[in-house]
Amino acid sequence: MGFPFETASWDVVDGAMFIGWGTVMPGVYTLIAAVICVYTLWAGNRAEQKHYKRVEK
Amino acid sequence: MEEQIAELTAQLAELTASAGVTNTMFAETFYYLTIPLMIIIHAGFLAYEMGASRTKNVLSSGVKNILAFAFMIPTFYFFGWWIYWALPTGITLSAGPAGISGGEYASSIALGWGDAAQYMGPNIADQASGVFFGAFALFAATTASIMSGAVIERIQTVGFIILAIVLGSFAWVVAAAWGWHADGWLVTKFGVHDFGAAGLVHAVAGFFALGVLINLGPRIGKFNADGSANHIAGHNMPLTITGLMLIIVGFFGFLMACVIVPGEAWSWFGDKGATIYGTPITLSALSFNILMAVAGGIIGAWIFTKDPFWMMSGALAGIISTASGLDIYFPAQAFVIAFSAGIIMKPCADWLERRGIDDAVGAVTVHGTIGLYGVIMLGVMASGFPALQGAAGEVPVITLTGQIIGAAVFGLLGFVPGYGVSFILKKMGMLRTPAAAEIAGLDTTKVPAQGYPEGIPVSAAPAE
Numbered sequence: 149m150g151f152p153f154e155t156a157s158w159d160v161v162d163g164a165m166f167i168g169w170g171t172v173m174p175g176v177y178t179l180i181a182a183v184i185c186v187y188t189l190w191a192g193n194r195a196e197q198k199h200y201k202r203v204e205k
Numbered sequence: 206m207e208e209q210i211a212e213l214t215a216q217l218a219e220l221t222a223s224a225g226v227t228n229t230m231f232a233e234t235f236y237y238l239t240i241p242l243m244i245i246i247h248a249g250f251l252a253y254e255m256g257a258s259r260t261k262n263v264l265s266s267g268v269k270n271i272l273a274f275a276f277m278i279p280t281f282y283f284f285g286w287w288i289y290w291a292l293p294t295g296i297t298l299s300a301g302p303a304g305i306s307g308g309e310y311a312s313s314i315a316l317g318w319g320d321a322a323q324y325m326g327p328n329i330a331d332q333a334s335g336v337f338f339g340a341f342a343l344f345a346a347t348t349a350s351i352m353s354g355a356v357i358e359r360i361q362t363v364g365f366i367i368l369a370i371v372l373g374s375f376a377w378v379v380a381a382a383w384g385w386h387a388d389g390w391l392v393t394k395f396g397v398h399d400f401g402a403a404g405l406v407h408a409v410a411g412f413f414a415l416g417v418l419i420n421l422g423p424r425i426g427k428f429n430a431d432g433s434a435n436h437i438a439g440h441n442m443p444l445t446i447t448g449l450m451l452i453i454v455g456f457f458g459f460l461m462a463c464v465i466v467p468g469e470a471w472s473w474f475g476d477k478g479a480t481i482y483g484t485p486i487t488l489s490a491l492s493f494n495i496l497m498a499v500a501g502g503i504i505g506a507w508i509f510t511k512d513p514f515w516m517m518s519g520a521l522a523g524i525i526s527t528a529s530g531l532d533i534y535f536p537a538q539a540f541v542i543a544f545s546a547g548i549i550m551k552p553c554a555d556w557l558e559r560r561g562i563d564d565a566v567g568a569v570t571v572h573g574t575i576g577l578y579g580v581i582m583l584g585v586m587a588s589g590f591p592a593l594q595g596a597a598g599e600v601p602v603i604t605l606t607g608q609i610i611g612a613a614v615f616g617l618l619g620f621v622p623g624y625g626v627s628f629i630l631k632k633m634g635m636l637r638t639p640a641a642a643e644i645a646g647l648d649t650t651k652v653p654a655q656g657y658p659e660g661i662p663v664s665a666a667p668a669e
Contacts, residue, residue: 163330164323174326175318182283185276193363193635199651203642 228468229332235466236336242458243343245451247274250350252448254357255656257439257566261646262358263656269362270353273369277346282325285345285374286338287315292382293389301388333471340462344381344406347459349373351410352623354566356417358437359424359643362651364627364635371626372413372619380405380618384611385481387593392482396592396601397611400480401460401528403579404615411573412616414564416623420631423563425643434558437565440661442514445566449517453499456524460491460531473594483594486532493536498523501540505547518567519547522575529583529608533590542582546575573619577612584608 152170153160168174251270258266291311294301298308314324314334324334349369356365384391384405391397399405428434439445464486465472465479473479480486502523506515523543527534534542554570562569584605592607593600601607630636642650 161329164326164328166326166328169323169326172318174322178283178317181279185279185283189363189366192366193361196362196651197634200639200642203645203650204639 225468232466232469232472233332233336236333236340236462239458239462240336240339240343243340243347243455243462246343246347246455246459247350249448249451249453249455250347250353252444252451254354254445254448254566256441256444256446256448257354258357259437259646260440260657260661261648263440263648264652264654265362265647265650266357268652269357269360269365270350272362272366273349273353273373274346276366276370277349277373278342280370280374281342281345281378282317282338283374285378286325286341287311288375288378289341289382289386290315292379293386295383295390301386302393303387306382306386306388333469341381344402344459344462345373345377347455348377348406348410351407351568351572352414352417355414355564355568356421357565358647359638360417360421361635361638364630364637367630367635368413368417368623368626371622372410376413376618376622377406377409380409380615383614383618387481387483391607391611391614392593393601395607395610396603397580397607398482398484398583398587398590398592398603399529399580399611399615400482400486400532401463401524403525403528403576404612406576407525407528407572408576408580408612408615409619411569411571411576412619413623414619415562415569415573416620416625417627418562418564418569419624420627421637423561424565425640427563428561432559432561434563446513446517449514449521453517453520453524456521457491457495460495460524460528461488464488464491479594480532482592484532484591490532494527494531494534494539495524497536497540498527498531498543501543502526502547505544506550508548510551515551515567518571519550522546522550522571525572525575526579526582528576529579530587533587538586542579542586546578549578550575573616577616580608580612580615581605 166174168177247270251267254270255263255267290306291298291308293306300307300310313321315321317325324331325338328334349372352369352372353365381402383389384397384399385402386392389397424437426435427437463481465481467474467477467479473483478486478488499520500523502519502521503516506519506522510516523546526546527539527542531539550567550570553574554564554567557564557569564570584603584607587603588605590603591600592603627636638647638650648656
């Protein structure tokens with residue numbers, strides 16, 4: 149993912165200036181971030197239930 | 206002569222451009238600074254509910270509050286921001302009269318992929334989207350925090366986070382789209398005016414918490430067999446009271462963020478500030494009215510309670526009860542309304558407790574009941590005032606009926622998802638901690654750290 153303009157100079161940038169602009173990568177990162185959140189909740193719940201079971205024993 | 210005119214014209218253009226840059230930088234800085242101020246609200250809620258917890262649960266309460274903040278930001282980024290712009294006209298996702306709403310509009314500015322991504326990340330030509338997003342994300346975090354304190358000492362962490370996401374990145378956002386947007390149907394059809402979000406943040410959060418509390422049930426030991434209630438004291442009243450004061454500090458940032466600054470392409474006016482409805486407002490108005498409301502709430506609460514917890518809750522109730530009309534109340538009027546809120550707050554909390562609801566910090570009353578009270582009081586006090594910017598005879602005006610309808614919608618937007626989602630979590634075994642964990646303490650059950658490894662000294666007995 150290189151600089152998305154022909155000339156490697158900030159002078160040619162007049163809008164979005166983040167890595168991956170104009171490609172599918174922002175969407176890919178958004179998806180990964182969302183998956184991380186969902187996975188964390190799933191894994192966190194599993195760990196939490198284990199803690200409760202240990203106390204109940 | 207012509208040369209001089211050309212030179213002056215060039216200088217004027219340069220000055221105009223320079224003034225524009227200054228204004229844009231001011232606008233960006235204005236909203237940027239509201240973000241750390243609103244994080245102080247979160248710090249306040251953290252201290253507030255940790256202090257209100259017993260020592261055996263203090264860190265667990267903190268963990269869940271911190272996680273609520275952490276999950277609120279990305280989920281608001283993923284879909285909350287889109288909901289705000291998509292839903293003002295209702296569930297049809299159609300565009301409203303102001304042209305800044307609807308599914309198509311939202312998809313062009315508020316998604317993290319495709320062309321819309323240019324407004325959801327660093328952009329040298331856009332100095333507004335990020336700070337607006339930040340301010341709204343912190344509104345969301347505040348909303349979730351309000352529910353957090355009510356459910357301490359017996360709610361599961363992940364279950365709570367799911368509820369926080371539903372409240373902070375969905376329920377209040379729908380309320381904001383409907384009642385806190387120039388195209389919102391509650392505004393355009395009923396003239397609902399809620400400048401400082403008494404209904405769409407506080408009441409939504411308070412009634413969401415009520416829905417959750419019904420399914421969650423009271424803490425073990427809260428109620429006796431005959432239904433009478435026991436007071437479960439938190440372990441650190443000074444921490445709780447300081448937390449409440451921090452919330453007050455942060456609310457100056459929250460309410461400041463409700464102002465639309467002048468002079469930008471997206472501003473309502475070139476020369477004066479506006480509310481989100483385009484009606485005029487000044488920061489001076491906020492300064493007068495917030496301070497008088499804080500004072501009125503404290504004094505009203507002190508009369509009957511003499512309790513510093515309820516006095517500081519009264520300060521919060523004072524702000525909330527006047528929030529809908531902070532733009533137009535006279536300061537002494539704000540004081541009177543806040544004073545009345547401070548008085549009715551504790552009896553309302555006691556009424557709820559007598560019905561078997563264990564709200565550990567009084568959030569349902571302070572935010573929910575007083576939030577609705579504030580929305581309706583504006584209808585009593587300000588009927589006939591324009592609710593939206595526009596020509597005379599063409600804009601909706603504030604009415605008592607409109608404010609009551611708004612209050613009812615806000616209450617339901619909180620209660621229904623709060624009750625429904627917590628009911629589902631209960632059926633899935635993800636809502637309440639097992640009794641053994643609650644009795645042993647949630648810190649020792651699941652937090653790998655100690656709040657007070659060296660213990661804390663016992664304080665003096667309370668006065669009669």
